Amino acid sequence: MSSEHPIGRRPGDPEVTRAAVLDAARSMFAEHGFEKATIRAIAAEASVDPALVLHYFGSKDKLFVSAHQLPFSPEDVESAIFDSDLDGLGERIARFYLSALAVPGSPAVSLLRATATHEEAAEMLRTFIDLTLMGPGLETVPGPDRRFRMSLVASHLLGVLFGRLILGIPELAESDLEDIIRPLATTFQRYLTDQI
Amino acid sequence: MSSEHPIGRRPGDPEVTRAAVLDAARSMFAEHGFEKATIRAIAAEASVDPALVLHYFGSKDKLFVSAHQLPFSPEDVESAIFDSDLDGLGERIARFYLSALAVPGSPAVSLLRATATHEEAAEMLRTFIDLTLMGPGLETVPGPDRRFRMSLVASHLLGVLFGRLILGIPELAESDLEDIIRPLATTFQRYLTDQI
DNA sequence: TTATTATTTCAACGCCTGTAGAGTTCTGAG
C-alpha cells in the first residue's frame, strides 16, 4: 500500500493542508500526550507525508507549540471574569473555564497531558495560567495573598480537568458539567473573597 | 567504559539488588513518566544490566506495577480518616493525603505523571482512589451523592498534587504544606457534610 | 513563456527502545 498522493506539489490551497496537520496534531497530542503522538501518526491522520510536517513546523517541539495557541485571549478572560463585581466571581471562573476547557480534545487537555512528561508543555501551561488567572484582573481580589488564593482555585480546576478527562474518575466524567460548576463556584468564591 | 561488575552472579543477598532496581524504577518513573523512564536508565541508576531488570520483572509494564504498590493499606486510611466523628473529616483527609503524597519522588506523583500517557497507570490510580477514598468508610458520609461529593474532594487533591509537584505552580510549590491543608480542609468538610 | 519558488513525496540516516538468548558465576539443597 503506497501513498495516497503522487509526489510533488498538489493543486489547491496549501493552507488547507497546513490546517489539517495542525488539527491532526492537536487531536493526537490531546489523546496520546507528547511522546506517544508521533509525527508519523499525525502525518497519517492528516493524509500527508511525515516530512511535510517538519517542512511546515521545523520540529516536533515547534509543532506542539504551534498547535497550542490559546483558545481565547487573556483579554477575553479579563472581560468575562473580572469585569463585574466580586459577588459572582467564583461562579464566573468555574463556568468560563470548565465550559471552555472541559471538553474532550480541547487544547487544554492536550497541554495538561503533555505537561506530565514534557517541560516545555509545563512552561506553556504555567504561562497560560499566569496570563489568564493571575493577570491584571486579579488586582480586584482583596488581600496580599491573592495569588495564593487564586492558585488554590487553579489547582481545583486542574484537578477537575484531570480527573474528568484524563484519569476518568466516573463520578466526574459522567456528571453534568453544571453539577460540578455549582459546588466549585462556592468554593472559589470563598477562596477569593472570604477568610481562608 | 565497560560495566562495573564482572559477568555472572555476584556474592551477597540478591534482594538488595532487586530493591535497588525497584528504587531506581520508582525514582525514574516519578521524574520522567512512563515512556521516558527507560529500562536502560533505570538499570544504570541501579548499577545493573538492563537485562537483569527484565529477568526480575518480566517487562516494563510489570516493573511499573511492581514499583507502585500502595504506600499505605486501605485499612490504614480507613482508620486514619473515617474512624472518628464527621467533624474533623475534611481536615483529616487533607492532612493525611497531602502529607503522605505531596512529597517529591512519591509513588503517587509517579502514578499521576504516568497516568497522563499510560492507560495502565490510570487504571491503577483509579483503583487507588476507589480503595482508599471510596472505600467502606465513605458510608459514614450522609447523602445518596456521597460518591460524587468525594470525587470533588479527590479532584482537589489531584489538582494540588499536580500543580505543586508536576506543573510547578510557584504559589503551590513553595507554600508551606500546612497553609494549603487549612483551606482545603474547610472545603472538604463542606463538600462531604454540607449542602453543596 | 520562462524562471523561480513553495509544496509535496520518497528514501534513507542514525539513534534509541524493549526484549530475547546464550554464556558465566555464585548459592543452596541433596
Add this chain to the structure above:
DNA sequence: CTCAGAACTCTACAGGCGTTGAAATAATAA
C-alpha cells in the same frame, strides 16, 4: 562434594523514532 538453578552480564535483533536531502510537481512572478 556435587550439581541444579538462580543471579547476572554480554551481545544482538527488530522495530520505531525524529529528522534530512534530493527529486517531482504546482503556483507564481518576470
